[in-house]
Amino acid sequence: MNIKNLNGVIEFGTGASEYELQGLERQLEEKIPCEYKFLLSQSNGVWHKNGLVIYAIEDVFERNETMGAIKYAAGYLAIGDDSGGRAILVPYEGTGVYIVDQGSMDPDDFDRVGASLTNWVNNGCVLP
Template sequence: MAPVQAWFGAAFSAPVLAALVAQGDRFLDDRIRLYAPDELIERNATYESRDYCPGYLAIGDDSGGRAIMIDPRLPDPPVYVVDHGAMTADAFEALAPALSAWLHGR
């Protein structure tokens, strides 16, 4: 995960690192897919999340054109969804108040 953190420009919290490694590359339900650790840079570069959503990382998508976003620096960040065509924090919709609860509730 060091290359992802270097690309992002900040260290991720330990709980987020653990979640990304443990939960990556799987579907949480019939639509939401979490990216594998080795996909994170490519997906975020493609959607230009670093430019349009600074401080946030796309960790997956809903298979319908929307990205799942978190601030990986926080120990248990809120989870948001945003349309790939409007990748700005002001367009975020809250999915859950905490990543851990969101992951374990699925």
């Protein structure tokens, strides 16, 4: 995954440290999915001209708690949003990138937008 070559990016954050990544895992009481952990280590937050926001590490727990992903989308981690009311999620185990209306965090309502986080990023983070 080469986040620095992603077209349309407005701003990158500085990569998260291993200490920050471990702190997030303690908050979540889950291991961060490997691809997302790598992305955060490369850029702690991404802002794209298509409205996509990939959350900075300090926002991940709060956003998951606030939008109900922790409660209603167990097994998934919200990693960002489209700035239009839809969350971007990845599974803690397995692969795929999903989008869902933040008002319905039910996995039955998820739409798959990428086979993997690496694939989705490498293909330009296309949003439907």
